[in-house]
Amino acid sequence: MNVALVNTNRMQPPVAPIGLDYVAEALAAAGHSVTLLDLFWEDKPEPAIRRFFRKADVGLVGMTLRNTDDCTFSSRESFLQGFVGMVGAVRESTGAPVVVGGVGFSVMPECILDRAGTDFGVWGDGEFVLPALARRLEQQQPCHDLPNLIWRRDGKWLRNPPYRGSLSELPPMSRTWVDNRRYVRYGGQAGFETKRGCSGRCIYCADPVAKGGSVRVRPPGVVADELERLTGQGIDALHVCDGEFNMPEAHALAVCREISRRGLGDRMRWHTYCAPAPFSQELARAMRGAGCTEIKFGADNGSDGMLKRLGREFTAEDIVRAVHRAKEAGIAVTLDLLLGAPGETVASIEQTVELVRRVDPDRVGVSLGVRIYPHTGMAAGVASGEYAPGLVGGDDPFDPLFFLEPKIVRFLFDWIQAVHGQDDRFCFFEPSGPAEDCDCSSNPQLMDVIARGYHGAFWDILRLYEKE
DSSP: OEEEEEEOOOOSSOOOOHHHHHHHHHHHHTTOEEEEEEGGGOSSHHHHHHHHHHHOOOSEEEEEOOOSBOOOTTTOOBOHHHHHHHHHHHHHHOOSOEEEESHHHHHSHHHHHHHHOOSEEEOSOOTTHHHHHHHHHHTTOOOTTOTTEEEEETTEEEEOOOOOOOGGGSOOOOOOSSOHHHHHHTTOOEEEOSEEOOOOOOTTOOHHHHHOSSOEEOOHHHHHHHHHHHHHTTOOEEEEOSSOTTSSHHHHHHHHHHHHHTTGGGTOEEEEEEOSSSOOHHHHHHHHHTTEEEEEEEEEOSOHHHHHHTTOSOOHHHHHHHHHHHHHTTOEEEEEEEESOTTOOHHHHHHHHHHHHHHOOSEEEEEESEEOOTTSHHHHHHHHTTTGGGEESOSSTTSOOEEOOGGGHHHHHHHHHHHTTTOTTEEEOOTTSOGGGSOSTTOHHHHHHHHTTOOSSHHHHHHHHHHO
């Protein structure tokens, strides 16, 4: 069958759609013909969709939704209305069935399907079900028993159980379906995975909802094969798309050793997210030897009490040790903080600030307020009424819902005003501040730096630029 895959992510700066790259490979390996429409590069998506389908004769259209919103408390910008418009343009342009997937979609699939009006949804892995769906439709066979499929019966969406197969079942990834070189050329980076899923119990995180609550690893040799293909295309800036690269640590070590064994660490630099524990000195040195130049630790807070409330399985001292080990190995460090979660106090914020001063990271990313996604611990607190006083947003999924601890709102924003201009390592989205304070999405300063030829992880681009 001829299958069209559509990338709907238009957030700046550019992020290559790794999911479509992998799904296209799986479809092609199963004997299907694949064409990809990447709407990131189009000025106006709807006319581009119409032009594409005037020339394309396809039997199935797959559309990916990477993010439901910008995950930022002060702006709360939803991307769902724009996505629905793109789906509508596809439906007007072709009679082929439309299936929606992607990480953002998998967080809240049924409500998105209600608005988008597509034929099917796929939650979780798409590589296993999309080829089977295309084959069933091509042969006009029933498809409603396929795993991961969401389909409508009697006006209701039914969600089939997921297939959480071994990632070793995936075909070798050529990484040629998406124009990764173009993304890197325009300041972005190519991604790669070493695992999927997360067994953590963070009360705010939607990764287990979208990718599964258990970790499934890719064979280290397969990961290295993929990196050889990417570096062979001249791509030297990469980002690990795992939730946390060092979970489990033994697998991360095995991946690093295989990368080093093949000499790939000298041909590329890569960046990743890590948990502060477990994070041994052995792993830090292995990562640096394999080409890792920066780690973003999901520290969240400097208070052990707050870390426990957030469901994190490490302590403030673990953060201190992890940063020290990374810096000793020659790896730059960014700390990601989450301030204003339930139970936050002036004392816990002061403890967090003291921790930052103590470990002296290269950059600090600050998120204010907690985005509440369905089926998370935070969502359970909303349902019980526990978080009612601190809620900002509506019940409509097109109006992103956040929590900000009301007891510390005044102090928090006074602190932001005090920090602004005093410590340029802090990067946060401050509602009344200048645009360059915002995080990576549509950051004017970042876009200017990219135009000067910098590329790679966005927080690292700013760090390197400021050092010159």
